[in-house]
Amino acid sequence: MLRAGDDRRWSDVTDSMQTYLEAKRTVDDRALNRRVLERFTTALSNRPEPVRIVELGCGVGTMIARFAEWDCLPARVSYRAVDRDVASIQRARELVPARLEAAGYTVAPLESEADETVEGGIPKSTTVGARPDESGGDAATRLEITLEVADGFGLEDDADAVVAAALLDIVALEDAIPGIADLLGDDGLCYAPITYDGGTTFAPRDRLDDRIEAQYHRHMDEVRDEGSSQAGSELLTRLPRQGWGVLAAGGSDWIVRPREGEYPDDEDAVVGRVLETMADALEEVSSPGLEASVREGWFDRRWRELEDGELVYVAHNLDVLARVP
Template sequence: MTDHRAYLEAKRTVDDRALNRRVLERFEAILAARSAPVRIVELGAGVGAMIARLAAWDRLPADVVYRAVDRDQVSIERARERVPEWLRANGYEVDRLGTGSDDEGEHSARTTFVAHSGERRLEITLEVADAFAIEDTADAVIAAAFLDIVSLEEAIPDLEELLVPDGVLYAPITFDGGTTFAPRDPIDDRLEREYHRHMDDVRPGGGSRVGRRLLTQLPGAGWDVLEAGGSDWIVRPRDGRYPAEERVFLEHLLETIDDALAALPEPALDSADRQRWLERRRGELEGSELVFVAHNLDVLARRC
């Protein structure tokens, strides 16, 4: 089984390509118009790749207080290592301010860093916490690849509680119903339907069409959708190999799909077909032949 932290780190370059630049630029412009310091809360922050990305791409205002939470302690522990490394690699000086628990060290619930680059100041808190159990007041909430794995009906009121009036939600890489592999296999269509059925009927919260649901449910709850655009994951070999660590990304994805299909009640695919498909895809991955495309949406919305 692929280590989940390794998957999240391998996913960084996939997300880098996928993010919709028009939606991101609108988000950047809204943040730039806010009074300093700009408060950002990220839900489901994983290993902290979004923090590093926004800093490296100069998409943040000059003075930011950034709180990143994830309920997975192992991911936050990894973020405490990787975020300072990524920031230093992009010219930031990083100092640790301290922890928020009695137990010092990597297992503390909360760690805060401050990073400087020229006139830029970025205060970052990495915290083990349930995203919808925290209390805060933020100018912006980031929920990357997150709202498609939680209950949207429960999440929207919690998001409203976190945001100041006129605050914004940036929800990039929200899955929206497309899981495609190449070369094609005779059972691909059935397998995709079954995989999405697991998202909709078995997995608690989320679903396979959350991207488009945001475009109707947010306005229905009184929000203004400011921008939306496609952010498809596309992973393919180049010059006989996968970029960066994207082979790890695909290995984890194949395992995730197989586990989901195995958990389905009354599956439409028998185990022999599923095993043959998995072995074929692993062989194509090993030979740097497998191509993967998933359809996502980036959504930027304002709390009215």
């Protein structure tokens, strides 16, 4: 494992974005705001079937599988899950069928209409059909899932709902909100869980924590191409201004903590990735009064605590459910 001052980086251990996304599944499972999710589930159940859902930035497909496992979906759903990252969609193509089968579904590939490919000859889009085993072959209980490599903001669709989990804090909201509206049909819904909202804290506390957090947020707001450190609460003001109805909103804070010196379910990979992202960000912002050696000392302390199973990490997020104008 990594040690403070080690030349290797945490990303060499977690090795990929996909490993990080898989490790954050259990963190999200705990964090998701059940009241907002229930409102979304109820709203979906009141729409004519098949219900059409488009998920933007689906990563490794965690949310689709979760919806099925947690019984959040109506009987007939057509689910289009899109990510621009080829490796994540490839991983989703392995993980989603496996998790659906473990949850009691029979999964089979459906014919793809087009055989368009992306880099490396990988299919741009693949579709599977899934039926709960208990339906006894009843054709009315089918979940059709398309996993597609694409930019989520260059699509055309006419969906009942758009899902954007842990996405709206890394994109430009002024473009993303109208982009989502264009994908929705009448009374369509946007469910945006785990939207970061300006809070990253660690325990035990360190006297530099607030300054480090402020610089991290400054990087999100001023240096990074797109995104906002306050995206969650910004949604709550921007959406109504643009005519959307906010149906529900609630906190979905991430809390990662060790149990007797060990992190459950590889969740230390999530904290490692966050620390590394923060370290890269702080290298890119000028921080008057915060010398590089002092900053590095703060990170060394955090790496050591993570390695020793002593570090607690909390991030403040919001889940938002809104209806298109």
